[in-house]
Amino acid sequence: MSIDRLRRFIGDMTSLTGGAWQDKDENAVVEVGARLLGELVKHDDWLPEQAAKVPAHGYAQNLLWCDPFERFCVVSFVWAPKANTPVHDHEMWGLVGMLRGSETSLGFTRHPETGVLVPGTLTRLEPGDVEVLVPAPRNPAGDIHQVTNALDDRGSISIHVYGGNIGAVRRHTYDVKTGQPNLFVSGYTNREQPNIWDRSAEVRAAS
Amino acid sequence: MSIDRLRRFIGDMTSLTGGAWQDKDENAVVEVGARLLGELVKHDDWLPEQAAKVPAHGYAQNLLWCDPFERFCVVSFVWAPKANTPVHDHEMWGLVGMLRGSETSLGFTRHPETGVLVPGTLTRLEPGDVEVLVPAPRNPAGDIHQVTNALDDRGSISIHVYGGNIGAVRRHTYDVKTGQPNLFVSGYTNREQPNIWDRSAEVRAAS
Ligand SMILES: [Fe+3]
Ligand SMILES: [Fe+3]
Numbered sequence: 001m002s003i004d005r006l007r008r009f010i011g012d013m014t015s016l017t018g019g020a021w022q023d024k025d026e027n028a029v030v031e032v033g034a035r036l037l038g039e040l041v042k043h044d045d046w047l048p049e050q051a052a053k054v055p056a057h058g059y060a061q062n063l064l065w066c067d068p069f070e071r072f073c074v075v076s077f078v079w080a081p082k083a084n085t086p087v088h089d090h091e092m093w094g095l096v097g098m099l100r101g102s103e104t105s106l107g108f109t110r111h112p113e114t115g116v117l118v119p120g121t122l123t124r125l126e127p128g129d130v131e132v133l134v135p136a137p138r139n140p141a142g143d144i145h146q147v148t149n150a151l152d153d154r155g156s157i158s159i160h161v162y163g164g165n166i167g168a169v170r171r172h173t174y175d176v177k178t179g180q181p182n183l184f185v186s187g188y189t190n191r192e193q194p195n196i197w198d199r200s201a202e203v204r205a206a207s
Numbered sequence: 208m209s210i211d212r213l214r215r216f217i218g219d220m221t222s223l224t225g226g227a228w229q230d231k232d233e234n235a236v237v238e239v240g241a242r243l244l245g246e247l248v249k250h251d252d253w254l255p256e257q258a259a260k261v262p263a264h265g266y267a268q269n270l271l272w273c274d275p276f277e278r279f280c281v282v283s284f285v286w287a288p289k290a291n292t293p294v295h296d297h298e299m300w301g302l303v304g305m306l307r308g309s310e311t312s313l314g315f316t317r318h319p320e321t322g323v324l325v326p327g328t329l330t331r332l333e334p335g336d337v338e339v340l341v342p343a344p345r346n347p348a349g350d351i352h353q354v355t356n357a358l359d360d361r362g363s364i365s366i367h368v369y370g371g372n373i374g375a376v377r378r379h380t381y382d383v384k385t386g387q388p389n390l391f392v393s394g395y396t397n398r399e400q401p402n403i404w405d406r407s408a409e410v411r412a413a414s
């Protein structure tokens with residue numbers, strides 16, 4: 001199986017985001033996508049090792065796949081022990097599937113008058129869990145959050161799926177005290193992606 | 208422009224191979240695809256350098272893109288001086304666009320009685336040229352050929368597009384004297400593909 005799982009997931013997400021009625025029903029894409037991602041991260045036997053290397057500090061955002069029309073992308077986030085993100089938003093739907101280790105996501109809501117960010121729900125993800133992120137106003141709670149590796153002695157890995165090319169869009173980090181947004185274009189850590197399409201060894205073996 | 212050309216080509220080929228009527232009209236895919244590839248190789252300002260490195264000998268087959276449903280792929284072939292392939296077939300349509308340097312393609316036809324391979328047309332490609340390969344019986348001349356770097360003092364690069372995941376299919380090399388086919392699964396040279404989707408630098412620059 002192994003890398004086949006990722007290829008199958010990419011095919012399914014391509015069908016889902018390229019479907020006719022789904023174009024007008026983002027909720028359906030998110031709901032079905034979350035189930036597909038749940039299947040993918042239920043097994044930890046497929047992530048190419050180049051995309052699983054724990055960095056010395058902080059976190060790596062390794063692009064595994066981008067749809068040719070940038071309708072979705074798949075990214076492996078690899079967290080150093082205790083690493084965390086700034087408080088940030090996404091400007092598109094997002095799905096976070098826990099593959100290895102554990103992470104927490106602390107949600108923030110904006111105070112309607114002052115704009116100050118108020119900490120809300122703390123979600124802890126264990127392997128196989130999927131968190132759904134949908135921006136305001138479609139989701140009143142919004143998608144502003146801060147993610148932290150829940151483990152202080154080991155790396156953790158989550159697989160993120162977004163409704164666009166997340167590394168290339170204008171989004172924001174936030175100053176929690178003032179609620180001030182700052183322009184954020186995250187990019188990707190990897191200049192090279194694993195070649196997931198070289199099935200020659202298995203084809204030769206089956207010949 | 209640069210890498211945008213490749214992204215645009217991939218999008219256009221995805222639309223072309225994913226279209227409704229094209230599924231039943233391979234000739235149209237090949238004809239339109241050849242025009243699109245001609246546009247791509249008219250400019251030599253977009254190939255990522257990892258995929259352009261001239262090997263010490265022989266040739267590198269670097270996968271640049273594979274369609275999520277393996278309906279087509281894009282490969283950069285980088286030839287060492289004088290390098291050539293075995294005589295081989297493809298088992299799918301193919302397009303060869305010359306990007307840098309020059310190569311020759313020597314076609315072979317099978318003798319109807321003896322099966323022996325008879326050399327036929329010699330095609331020389333210069334930058335911007337596109338060769339179309341269609342297997343027998345759809346093309347009576349067939350697609351069996353041998354490709355050689357026409358330059359003996361420099362590397363050459365051609366961009367190949369095939370109607371499937373060329374590195375992962377069972378195809379053949381041939382013994383010219385006897386016509387004997389041998390199983391051939393070419394694979395790819397690169398274990399990593401260039402990340403062509405990190406547009407963060409240009410988005411930041413435009414912000
Ligand atoms: Fe996030
Ligand atoms: Fe060939």
Ligand SMILES: [Mg+2]
Nearest residue numbers: 224225226230
């Ligand atoms: Mg189709």
